[in-house]
């Protein structure tokens with residue numbers, strides 16, 4: 001029944017569909033959206049794994065394109081029922097210029113919205129970020145907060161600023177008339193730090209630990225808690241939102257939802273050790289040797305070196321004043337808004353998420369850094 005031609009009618013577009021989250025969204029759609037007829041995967045860099053998806057019942061169309069190019073976006077959006085816009089430049093390490101980050105994250109999102117309006121696509125799901133809220137530049141903790149918790153969201157770094165601007169544009173576009181006269185329905189999902197199969201920073205920490213003889217050094221007190229969320233659950237929430245947006249447009253349109261699951265609250269480093277520990281790494285407590293002021297000094301030195309070396313080479317280590325501030329500030333969410341509004345429940349338990357991630361790290365073991 002689910003595979004009959006009559007039930008398969010919908011065309012979805014996933015921007016950034018070959019990224020860490022995007023790939024999980026693509027695979028989840030193929031598994032969990034029986035009405036799918038065509039799945040368009042739009043990305044600057046297409047992955048070879050897309051080929052294996054082309055043999056199934058759904059037409060998978062790979063589109064190599066750039067969200068900053070309005071005409072490329074419009075061509076990809078034309079005829080799509082739903083757009084899931086995950087494409088973005090995730091850079092808190094100074095690899096890209098602020099201008100490029102704005103161009104991709106803000107102008108790219110404008111292009112997606114305008115393409116929906118011009119071509120008559122009615123449903124837009126945007127991948128925002130917890131960074132739109134915080135941590136703010138004052139390092140205020142956000143403890144077990146929800147979507148309505150008051151918090152002074154002030155940023156300077158281009159990444160959170162660009163995500164906040166883009167999110168605002170998406171929410172303001174809710175209710176705009178699209179080609180054909182119907183209204184656009186939009187909403188934004190705000191994942192906390194995502195982990196799982198394909199997580200590049202986890203891979204970097206793992207290889208760093210191997211280089212250091214199986215050790216990682218604690219820099220952040222264990223009392224600083226972060227919310228983390230498994231990539232499969234983030235993908236599932238995107239798919240569910242996309243499915244429910246039409247029926248529940250009045251309730252969900254123009255709304256934001258944190259992405260959450262049952263992953264435990266822990267410091268960034270302690271949480272990573274849930275996976276890296278079983279893969280043979282140890283977290284060595286050097287916090288008494290490396291006090292916070294020294295870390296801040298190192299982070300500032302890294303930023304200075306990055307600036308000095310820029311004409312010659314790209315120096316972009318994980319530690320800089322911004323990443324240190326984020327890592328060192330408690331940011332935890334506790335909410336059931338997604339459950340109340342569209343029946344979200346995590347698809348993967350914490351045990352499943354942990355096991356899957358550990359298996360992936362173990363498979364990464366032999367691969368080059």
Ligand SMILES: NC(=O)C1=CN([C@@H]2O[C@H](COP(=O)(O)OP(=O)(O)OC[C@H]3O[C@@H](n4cnc5c(N)ncnc54)[C@H](O)[C@@H]3O)[C@@H](O)[C@H]2O)C=CC1
Nearest residue numbers: 016018019020021043044066067086087088129191193194
């Ligand atoms: N990784 C994380 O912890 C979090 C990520 N997010 C958001 O989730 C989304 C996906 O992030 P990740 O999967 O982690 O990043 P990623 O870098 O793995 O994926 C982003 C994808 O977008 C594509 N892309 C970049 N510039 C593009 C352009 N100009 N045109 C077309 N495609 C382009 C990239 O090629 C990549 O495949 C982003 O919007 C990010 O802001 C939100 C919260 C947490």
Ligand SMILES: C[C@@H](CO)CCC[C@@H](C)[C@H]1CC[C@H]2[C@@H]3[C@H](O)CC4=CC(=O)CC[C@]4(C)[C@H]3CC[C@]12C
Nearest residue numbers: 090092129131192193219268318319323324326327
């Ligand atoms: C002080 C270092 C010593 O081990 C640890 C540095 C860790 C940082 C690289 C990460 C700590 C918190 C991360 C960010 C957080 O999870 C929120 C994010 C949301 C996003 O939308 C994008 C990624 C990120 C900014 C994430 C990036 C890496 C950290 C700063």
